[in-house]
Structure formats: structure tokens, C-alpha cells
Amino acid sequence: MNAVELNSVSKIIRKQTVLNNISLALKEKRIYGFVGRNGSGKTMLFRAICGLIRPTAGSIIVFGKKIGVEISFPPSVGLIIENVNFWPHYSGLQCLRLLASIKGNIHDQEIRESMERVGLDPDDKRSLKRYSLGMKQRLGIAQAIMEKPDLIVLDEPTNSLDSNGVLLVRNILLEEKARGATILLASHIAEDISLLSDEVIHIDQGQIQNVEVLP
Helix, strand or coil: EEEEEEEEEEEEEEEEEEEEEEEEEEECCCEEHHHHHHHCCCHHHHHHHHHCCCEEEEEEEECCCCECCCCCCCCEEEEEECCCCCCCCCCHHHHHHHHHHHCCCCCHHHHHHHHHHHCCCCCCEEHHHHHCCCHHHHHHHHHCCCCCCCEEEEEEECCCCCCHHHHHHHHHHHHHHHHHCEEEEECCCHHHHHHCCCCEEEEEEEEEEEEEEEE
């Protein structure tokens, strides 16, 4: 089964075409790197796949279910799209507990493990307003992986991270792929794409320009 299928997907916002007749079939258990300039359509494409915007035309199918018709959102997805925002007066653990309570699929053990995987102390009592940008980004990664989703969608996940954090996140993504997740990754860091991706999808002006299969 394909993890994600896009069939002639277009999106027009204020008379501007931001996605233009995109068709893609993305297989399970692979990492797809998305490359393009700022404003090329990467983030809009990710938002459409996650059900955060509805396409003007075409269809999006995630694990066999049509977004906006059979389901509103993918049932098993972890994501970082654009800025990572949490509750500034809560601790990292409290923030993840609140998010986990929406579905109720995991408990404290899984939440704590996800924080430890990204290098955060779940017993740190500091509020988010005292976190550095790098710590907030790590917490964003933790929330994206904590429920062990089938689909992980990450827009610039290594932003604000130091070199050790970047290496940590790369290893986590490879572990998640080995677990069976399908990962969609956009990054301005060329090594993130070249070291992690099975296929690289080049996008410009809302159109797919090229799909490159890496050895």
C-alpha cells in the first residue's frame, strides 16, 4: 500500500496558485526529502497532506483513506509544520501530557521516553518560556514521535539545533523509519536530505519538477 497518494492536487489562495496539479505516490516505510526555495509550495503541500488545508482540486489519500471525504485528518500522524508553539507557562512534560490527552493512546512512560530520546529531561520543572529555541525544537520532535505514528511530517526539524542536536534528530528519524514509519522531510540543510532520504522530490512554484531516487 502507498502511504500517501496525491491525485492532480491544486490549491488556489487569493487567486494565487500555490499547488499546481501535483500527483505523487509515496510508499510506506521510506523517507522522502522535499527540496525547494522558500515559497515553492513545500509547506502548503505538507499542510494539505495533514488535512490542515483542503485542496481546490484533486484528492489526497493517506493509508487508503481520502482526506476531507472519509477522514478529516490522517489518524496516525506526527508533525512539525512551521513554528513550534506550546503553552509558555507549562513545563515540557505538562505540554506533552496535554497533547497526548487528545487521543489518549499513550501514557507517561511513552511521553517521558520521547523527551529522553531528544535529549530533554522530563523532570525539568522550567516553563516553556525559559526554554531555549533549541530546547523548544527538541520538544517539537518529541511530540511528533511520542505516539509512534505511521506518518511523520517534518518541516525544517533541525532548525535552531546545534550540531549534536542535528545528529540526534537524524538518528531518531532513521530509527523511526526502521520502526515502520513513513517520513516526509523538508530541510534547507543539504545533508539532512542526502543522508536520510530514499527519494528527493524537487518542488518549485507549486509544481513537482523532479523526483530523484537515491542509492
